[in-house]
Amino acid sequence: MTEKGIVTSTVERNYILTLLERGKRLDGRGLSDYRPIKIKTGIVEKAEGSALVELGNTKVVAGVKLSIGKPYDDYPNKATLIVTGELNPTASPAFRNGPPSPESIELTRVTDRIIRESECVDLEDLCIIEGEKVWTIFLDIYPLDHDGNLFDACAIAAFAALSSTKVPEIKIDEMGEIEKLDTSRSIKLKEIPVSITTYKLGDFKITDPSYKEEDAGDARITIGFTEDHIVSAQKGGFGAFKSQELMDIFESSFKRSKELRSVIKSALNL
């Protein structure tokens, strides 16, 4: 997510490249190491589900609100899921208020894609009356602090918020009116999606880039994985990948996703 206005100088880029040649990065990590991940769920009482995710200095908060709505015509027995988000100046001075920028649209659409295509939420379980009433899940993602790799942080936050979501039990009376009860149940999860972002910097590939590394980087690829499948991918940035490079990245990311999944799993007690 290269933002105009905050520029990494050529000297800095060269320094980063020199470090990479020695197998090191600015914060001392290895090329494919992730920063420590902290996940807190249930941080917002009023929301049905919420999570705060820290990936190094990057912070993202996500919340879930539920309401009862109509299903889509082509999926009458499935709940609807709407993922949105904003990039506000809270996270970085490069972000502006006002209508959503292409960057924020891309970020939320990519996050939406990994959540939706991984089918991690059992949407059929959230159907109330087939063809008429289903739960509508509003998932909103707000980055608070931007130190690189918002794509992965947002994906983790989105999933964590969903995993902590409590769905109110409901009662349908004879008139067909729906009444929410005080009790609630957890949302049913089928998969744990993991997003792996790789940046190309010169001839080097680094995962979980920091802000500086992103700014100095040439091209980005974010890949979403479930246990056995690739469910989403998005290339970004002004550079390009060689075809063989991409193949290697897909393979190594697939392996890496398994490690990350176990980290997320243990953090969420799943």
Added chain:
Amino acid sequence: MNELERLDGRSANELRNLQIEVGVLHRADGSARVILGKNEVIAAVNGPRELHPKHMALSQKAIVQVTYKMLPFSVEYRKHPIPSRREKEISKVLSEAFESIILTKLFPRSTIDIQVQMIQSDGGSRTAAAIATSAALADAGIPMRGLIGGIASGLYQDHCVLDLSGIEDNEGTGDCPILYSPALDEVSLLQLDGKFTLDQFKTCFNMSIDAIKKIDEVQRAALVKKYDVIRQSILGEEPLEEDDEKAALLTVNQDVTDADVESPTQSEEPEQSSEDMTETDVTVEESQIDEVKEETVDIPKETTPVEEASTDSSSESQASEDTVVKGETSINKESLIAETLDKISKDESPKPSFDEKYNEIDEALKEANDLVTKINKHTTEPEETADKTQSSEEEDRDQFDESSVKSVTELLYEKRKNEQVKDKEKPKSGFFSSKMQELLQNNKLSTGDLNIDVTKEESTKEDEKKREVERDLEYMEYEE
């Protein structure tokens, strides 16, 4: 696993009908129209030009702004004209993809704007948009490191299939559009959604790359074709000139088509796709291929049509052809053509530089002028050609040396002027100007390539008519 049955009967790695046409818009700096199955997209390039608002300008390089837009009537339900989030995302990723290939540092503080409009959309629209954008950028003369082609592949009925149609995309379980530059081996965009295993992804990826290599050839052919049309329009009024030009160009096209049709398909894909690709290529270059065929047929029987044409003097003219020094001029001409051909066919860049183009046209014009004058002199009274003098040739050469200094436009202007004069003089001399007849009477000419060119003249006229009909047909199809 079940047998794959695609709705339109295609095989797994078969493309839909692909047509590319460049220079379709009059006002834009560059433009292209792409038809991919039911997709129809028009791309218009404007720029490099001043950027507003100015705070967006970069002091080091130009910015590239692709605006992908689906017209409200392009899909089943009316699409609201306000840009959707999907359109904005596609615009962003396309901008980035093309920024990776355009030499933006040549135009600091400016913008290159590309408007891509989906006239009709039916699956794989962003890749069709990218094909159009790439061709339009080349058409606009924007310096690029290479061309970008794109195609989507995905999962349909648990099979990896290429180029999903709209319905297949909806029913399928995975979609993966890829933009790729064969010349650079660079993937400038990859998006994916669905459920792919790693192996399925690899299959789809490789299938797309192979297809894009073919698309690239179609793109190049479309760009070459534009210049073919320009050449014809420049040289069109003088069929003989055009003919020489065309002979040169057609052989180039033949090379291209050969490469298109035969080498990649036969070697790589055994069955279906080869058929398919041949078809697509044929649709793109049908007219050219026809021309090529006729040309190759005509050239060997140089003399025969002349016999028919000039029945009176056939024996004499043939005799003269045998006796008269045919060598120098024809060899020169052939070698010249061969040289230019070599230049063109060796040139792998999608768009030869301006200078080269003009030089080629200049040379061809000179040659053609030479021939025209000679032939005009001869066809009237070929009997007299038997005894000719060297001096006239020298005179001719002098004339051409002079003209070689002049620019193409000047030459054109002169040519038109000459023709007007010729037209005026027609009633007097029947067919040729009095000046020519004077020259002829002085016996200052060599037969040279006379016979060849007369036959060619006839075939070109036929070609011209055919081409016109074809163009009309194409246009009608487009209108429909």
